[in-house]
Amino acid sequence: DARVTQTPRHKVTEMGQEVTMRCQPILGHNTVFWYRQTMMQGLELLAYFRNRAPLDDSGMPKDRFSAEMPDATLATLKIQPSEPRDSAVYFCASGTPGTRGEAFFGQGTRLTVV
Amino acid sequence: AQSVTQLGSHVSVSEGALVLLRCNYSSSVPPYLFWYVQYPNQGLQLLLKYTTGATLVKGINGFEAEFKKSETSFHLTKPSAHMSDAAEYFCAVSPLSGGSYIPTFGRGTSLIVHP
Numbered sequence: 001d002a003r004v005t006q007t008p009r010h011k012v013t014e015m016g017q018e019v020t021m022r023c024q025p026i027l028g029h030n031t032v033f034w035y036r037q038t039m040m041q042g043l044e045l046l047a048y049f050r051n052r053a054p055l056d057d058s059g060m061p062k063d064r065f066s067a068e069m070p071d072a073t074l075a076t077l078k079i080q081p082s083e084p085r086d087s088a089v090y091f092c093a094s095g096t097p098g099t100r101g102e103a104f105f106g107q108g109t110r111l112t113v114v
Numbered sequence: 115a116q117s118v119t120q121l122g123s124h125v126s127v128s129e130g131a132l133v134l135l136r137c138n139y140s141s142s143v144p145p146y147l148f149w150y151v152q153y154p155n156q157g158l159q160l161l162l163k164y165t166t167g168a169t170l171v172k173g174i175n176g177f178e179a180e181f182k183k184s185e186t187s188f189h190l191t192k193p194s195a196h197m198s199d200a201a202e203y204f205c206a207v208s209p210l211s212g213g214s215y216i217p218t219f220g221r222g223t224s225l226i227v228h229p
Contacts, residue, residue, distance in 0.1 A: 033217075042222060043204065048216055091157055100146045100208060101145075101146050101206070101215040103158070103206075104160075
């Protein structure tokens with residue numbers, strides 16, 4: 001059963017610490033999205049990769065957030081330093097041009113910054 | 115630019131009643147359209163999608179949606195609500211051209227089902 005895998009599922013950290021979230025997209029999917037979900041803002045697109053290249057990261061605070069795809073099976077989202085306002089659920093999703101924008105979501109990483 | 119508006123952040127129905135969740139989009143050309151469902155502590159999963167062809171689309175769990183170009187709408191319906199339908203529902207659009215296929219999501223509608 002092909003699925004997007006995200007780790008960790010939950011993370012509690014202190015303000016100022018570095019946080020790294022990982023995502024394994026579905027094998028064969030060459031498009032990866034990072035979304036952040038909060039009650040106030042809903043689902044926000046943070047970054048978008050195609051064939052491991054970042055095509056759009058305009059939704060990401062550049063001073064503290066970074067997203068990379070070291071290889072086709074791993075995407076990472078890093079926050080350094082973390083702040084309480086970063087508390088949210090972070091979702092990774094993958095797809096292909098053939099799926100016409102259908103995104104296959106992971107179960108998310110719930111981040112709490114205290 | 116495209117956008118999605120979901121009318122009503124919360125919809126409450128009785129078990130067995132009709133479910134209607136509204137979605138309107140704004141796009142220069144008719145886009146691809148999707149409905150997703152999110153259960154507590156889960157990711158989003160696809161309910162149904164419209165790409166081309168028949169404008170009435172059937173999905174999982176008895177849901178269906180109709181694409182109405184003249185109304186720029188893609189409302190989600192289910193004839194009879196079940197307790198297990200209680201969840202958050204998201205409408206999304208993806209551009210028909212340009213090659214980016216970045217989905218834009220609405221704010222979501224929480225469906226509450228009363229016994």
